Amino acid sequence: MIQRLSASRALVDGVLRGPTTVEWTDNTIVAVRDATSHDDVVPGVLSPGFIDAQVNGIGRDTVSSAECNWVRLGEALRAQGVTTWLPTVPTQPPAFYRDELKRVRENLNLTPRDLPEPVGLHFEGPLLGEKPGAHRSEWFTADDHLLAELVNSKMVTLAPEHPLSDDAIRRLRATGVTVALGHSAADMETYECAVTAGATHATHLFNAMGGVDHVKPGLATFVLTDDRVTFSAIADLQHVHPLVLRLMWQAAGSRMSVVSDQVGNVGVLQEGSSVRLRGAVTGLDTAVRNLVQRCTVPLADALSMVSERPARLLGLNDRGMLRTGARPDIVLLDDDLSLQIVVCAGFPWSVAGN
Secondary structure, eight states: OOOEEEEEEEEEEEESSSSSEEEEEEEEEEEEEEOTTTTEEEEEEEEEEEEEEEEEETEEEESSSOOOOHHHHOOOOOOOOTTEEEEEEOOOOHHHHHTTTHHHHTTOOOOTTTTTTEESSSESSSSSOOOTTTTTTOOOOOHHHHHHHHHSSEEEOOTSSSTHHHHHHHHHHHOEEEEESSSSSOOOHHHHHHHHHTTTTTTTTTTTTTOOOSSSSHHHHHHHHOOOOEEEOSSSSSOOOOHHHHHHHHHGGGGGGEOEEEESSSSEEEEETEEEOBOOOOOOOHHHHHHTTTSOOOOOEEEEEEEEHHHHHHTTSSSSOOOOOSSOOOOEEOOOOEEEEEETTEEEESSOOO
């Protein structure tokens, strides 16, 4: 049976175009065409489903926890417009990788088809560096078993200055793992070595890394001026100021994607009288509104940052665009950019009906 959605605008090939109808069967988009008078065109915007490449958890559910309810977590992500996601394991004690990681991997294959698909694991650590943030630096070590686990993943974030980084980057790239840089105070020479070895991405730019300084630039500066490297940003307006998000877009918008970096439970760490951010608590639907309404980023670019660009980053050629033959992952936003409908692998879900 063919199903369809029609809206007054749609993101197609990175450009917003006029009234458009998207048709799909159970598992494939079969047509993306101009809407006609016979179609039920609603005001709003059709976009590819959102792809979140960094989710640690939401609410009570944390990816690395034995108590994580993966169905509930998937439902929460779908309610944010996400149709594909990358479960993220932050730095854990060494025993976790030996004793508990198998359980996390098993959950990747148990997701119902109508919920966002987890497409692998993102290890943020333990090979991090001099900007640990909320990660515990006493766990920044690895043995051969742990390195073998990292190789079996979709993406690994590491710091160029870690003693094992050069060897790890080469091993990871040899098996097709995306290597991202982050939690780092690396200088230019160390950064260059990591990129030469195969690093192609940077995780949550400006957070837990050296920034833009007119005398002593840091990792964020190196990435913004390097066309070889893509990067993600957190657009909750707490981790990065709206003007700095706009700066990223103006400097290197075509290389920019957005992640939520959501965490279970709280989003801050209290340490004495100081408070440190510990991941975010808002989803990609909110990020899109923030980018457009607070950072004056064009809507087409904002939507591409949560769909086509993360798909390309993760090598997901069957999604991230509204085109014939793609997996039917679609979101419908109203003209205020509030989520209305999510189609996940062909299964429609309505905000109004839930």
